[in-house]
Amino acid sequence: MTETCDFLIIGGGxxxxxxxxxxxxxxxxxxxxxxxxxxxxxxxxxxxxxRLDEQTADYDWGFRAATLPGRPAELGYARARLLGGCxxxxxxxxxxxxxxxxxxxxxxxxxxxxxxxxxxxYARILERVTVETAPCHPLSxxxxxxxxxxxxxxxxxxxxxxxxxxxxxxxARGSLRQSSSIAYLHPLDxxxxxxxxxxxxxxxxxxxxxxxxxxxxxxHGIILARRGxxxxxxxxxxPQLMMVSGFGPAAELRRHGIPVIADLPHLGQHLRDHxxxxxxxxxxxPVAPWEICPFEATMMLSLDADAPxxxxxxxxxxxxxxxxxxxxxxxxxxxAVKASPNVTRARSExxxxxxxxxxxxxxxxSLNYFSDPYDLxxxxxxxxxxxxxxxxxxxxxxxxxxxxxxxxxxxxxEWSAYIRxxxxxxxxxxxxxxxxxxxxxxxxxxxxDGLHVVDASVFPSLITxxxxxxxxxxxxxxxxxxxxx
Ligand SMILES: Cc1cc2nc3c(=O)[nH]c(=O)nc-3n(C[C@H](O)[C@H](O)[C@H](O)COP(=O)(O)OP(=O)(O)OC[C@H]3O[C@@H](n4cnc5c(N)ncnc54)[C@H](O)[C@@H]3O)c2cc1C
Numbered sequence: 001m002t003e004t005c006d007f008l009i010i011g012g013g014x015x016x017x018x019x020x021x022x023x024x025x026x027x028x029x030x031x032x033x034x035x036x037x038x039x040x041x042x043x044x045x046x047x048x049x050x051r052l053d054e055q056t057a058d059y060d061w062g063f064r065a066a067t068l069p070g071r072p073a074e075l076g077y078a079r080a081r082l083l084g085g086c087x088x089x090x091x092x093x094x095x096x097x098x099x100x101x102x103x104x105x106x107x108x109x110x111x112x113x114x115x116x117x118x119x120x121x122y123a124r125i126l127e128r129v130t131v132e133t134a135p136c137h138p139l140s141x142x143x144x145x146x147x148x149x150x151x152x153x154x155x156x157x158x159x160x161x162x163x164x165x166x167x168x169x170x171x172a173r174g175s176l177r178q179s180s181s182i183a184y185l186h187p188l189d190x191x192x193x194x195x196x197x198x199x200x201x202x203x204x205x206x207x208x209x210x211x212x213x214x215x216x217x218x219x220h221g222i223i224l225a226r227r228g229x230x231x232x233x234x235x236x237x238x239p240q241l242m243m244v245s246g247f248g249p250a251a252e253l254r255r256h257g258i259p260v261i262a263d264l265p266h267l268g269q270h271l272r273d274h275x276x277x278x279x280x281x282x283x284x285x286p287v288a289p290w291e292i293c294p295f296e297a298t299m300m301l302s303l304d305a306d307a308p309x310x311x312x313x314x315x316x317x318x319x320x321x322x323x324x325x326x327x328x329x330x331x332x333x334x335x336a337v338k339a340s341p342n343v344t345r346a347r348s349e350x351x352x353x354x355x356x357x358x359x360x361x362x363x364x365x366s367l368n369y370f371s372d373p374y375d376l377x378x379x380x381x382x383x384x385x386x387x388x389x390x391x392x393x394x395x396x397x398x399x400x401x402x403x404x405x406x407x408x409x410x411x412x413x414e415w416s417a418y419i420r421x422x423x424x425x426x427x428x429x430x431x432x433x434x435x436x437x438x439x440x441x442x443x444x445x446x447x448x449d450g451l452h453v454v455d456a457s458v459f460p461s462l463i464t465x466x467x468x469x470x471x472x473x474x475x476x477x478x479x480x481x482x483x484x485x
Contacts, residue, residue: 001221005030005196007482008216008225009232010203010241012037013085014468015455015475016232017180022479024195031195032223034216036202037082040181041188046088050175050292059089063236065350065365067275067423077365078427079236083199084181086234086427087171087468091295092178093315094131094171095465096122098161100308108460109436113477121476125469129178131158133167137290138398139283139337140167140297143316145394147299150385155300161464163302163310168295171468175292180472203233204359206245206451208261213451228450228482232475235429235456239268239352240363242433247445256357262447266437271350272462274313274426275369276342277379277419278330279386280320281399286335287318294319299389301341303381309464312341312382315426329422332403339389341382342426344464347372352432369423380415428467433457442481454478 006029009020013035020033037059040046045054061081064073080089099115106114136144147165148154155164171178188197203216206229215224231238242248246261248268253260290296295317300310320336330338350367370376389395390402405418433453435441443458445451456471463470 002224003221004224004226005032006225006227007031007230008223009033009230010216011035011085011232011234011237011455012083012181012197012199013080013232013234013455014087014180014471015478017084017184018472018475019230019232019454019479019482020195020197021184022476023483024192026479026483028194029227033195033197034201034203034218034223035083035197035199037080037199039188039199040082040084040088040179041186046082046084047177047182048175049092049170049172049177052089055089061362063362063365065367065425067367067369068420069366069368069371073365075367075425077425079234083197084177084179087179088177088181090427090468091293092170092172093168093295093298093466094469095157095161095169097463097465097470098309101461101463101470104308105435105460110460111441113435113441113460118473118477121473122469124476125472128183129171130173131169131171131178132173133158133169134290134292134296136167137288137296137318139287139318140316142394142398143297143299143339143389146389146392149392149394150388152299157298161300161309163300165297165299168298170293172292180475202359203241204244206241208246208448211262211447212449225450228452230482231451231453232455235271235432236352236363236365237359238453238455238457239432240354241359242267242445243354244357244359247448252353256354258357262445264438264446266434268352268432269349270431270434270437271352271367271429272346272431272459273350273367274342274344274428274462275346275348275367275375275379275423276315276340276426277383277423278317278338278340278404279383279390279402280330280332280336280338280404281390281395281402282332282334282336284398284400287337290318301382301385303378309344311344311378313344313465315340315342330404334400336403337399339386340424341379341386343375343378345462347374367425370420376416376419379419380412383415383419426466428462430456430459430462430467434460436460442485443478444485452478452482
């Protein structure tokens with residue numbers, strides 16, 4: 001079956017839903033939003049932040065990643081497979097990035113992507129998305145008090161990003177997620193007639209006529225797009241879809257017998273992610289249920305006084321054994337909490353490669369954590385600070401002992417070995433089709449007409465905070481740029 005639309009948007013996650021909605025407001029042609037997973041509408045496991053544990057394996061692509069060079073792919077690397085994407089799969093931490101992040105983007109070649117230019121995009125998001133904080137759990141309060149004992153000020157992170165303690169702003173109304181699908185598209189039966197959201201429909205290949213993208217082959221037939229194909233499959237699968245279609249590093253494509261349409265050596269390269277490592281404490285009493293989200297409290301640190309914004313961000317977890325990234329090395333015999341600092345602008349770069357020539361072949365994800373010498377010493381300093389958090393009166397009142405790494409770890413070498421053995425992700429991959437390297441500042445793929453990338457892949461550098469708010473800002477601006485093109 002072959003059908004035709006004006007815009008074909010591939011991937012119904014954080015970015016794809018926004019671009020679909022905004023293009024439908026600004027253009028009159030037929031738009032199809034294609035999502036490989038199922039719909040989230042009417043499914044509390046997807047829409048209720050506090051029911052994340054009810055999501056079964058088919059809500060996720062089941063990828064794995066290697067944390068360090070030479071390691072097997074030992075880390076579960078969650079990527080949502082449903083309408084709404086990873087924002088129906090995440091913990092809803094929602095902080096506006098500091099201006100310095102976007103000003104850095106512009107200095108890296110992303111002309112027009114500075115903080116001032118992006119401010120209207122954030123304002124438009126807040127017209128649709130409710131941002132609230134969760135009621136504070138007693139253990140989260142102990143963590144915040146610990147930060148205060150160590151001299152950190154209270155910060156309202158919904159207003160500013162600086163060193164201090166506070167609750168995470170959440171893109172949630174009560175426990176109802178405010179993902180892009182929920183905030184921009186629901187109810188699906190009231191969308192404008194020229195916008196069709198098609199779930200359980202996966203793009204297998206982008207189709208080109210010479211160097212012009214003309215549509216996609218899907219598992220239900222061919223869809224041709226008169227005005228453009230827009231990629232929003234996220235920072236792992238957008239480069240994968242491009243590579244299986246003939247775009248990317250030529251040698252990598254030839255290795256899998258894929259004819260090369262455009263040699264894009266940077267595609268799939270420069271993968272950035274927030275790397276973290278936890279300190280785990282057993283608690284004196286069972287962890288009481290939380291009301292909305294097991295990650296309510298945070299702390300930011302500026303360990304390097306010259307850094308443009310905090311260089312460490314904490315997640316304080318009331319749930320230690322997370323569903324994704326479960327790690328037997330961090331087991332505890334009793335109830336426990338953890339604090340995981342991450343390096344906010346980690347510089348190590350990983351890559352995405354193909355394991356085979358089809359979208360059904362899972363991509364090879366190499367994170368290459370600590371390949372840049374900036375990251376490990378900074379995380380090590382943050383881990384020492386984390387131990388001090390555990391030694392405060394506030395935390396001692398509620399915890400019985402530090403169980404990971406445990407009191408036997410003291411020297412830099414011991415801390416480094418621990419960090420390298422348990423390092424974990426905050427699930428923030430980005431940068432694999434970056435502005436200035438793979439796409440132009442108008443988000444068009446270099447050297448190809450009619451093909452845009454609008455998701456986390458286009459980040460020129462990692463940002464200081466959890467990345468979903470910035471993904472949504474990119475999508476708001478992308479819709480402006482594409483509608484005008
Ligand atoms: C477990 C977890 C926790 C997180 N916690 C937070 C947090 O608290 N705060 C925060 O800011 N960020 C968080 N993030 C990150 C954030 O949610 C993502 O960065 C953001 O949602 C990415 O948006 P995206 O549009 O780039 O991709 P996604 O939202 O991943 O959307 C991509 C979509 O494309 C679909 N797709 C892929 N391939 C195809 C294909 N071939 N055909 C059709 N459809 C396809 C996928 O099914 C998916 O729905 C978390 C992520 C995870 C996984």
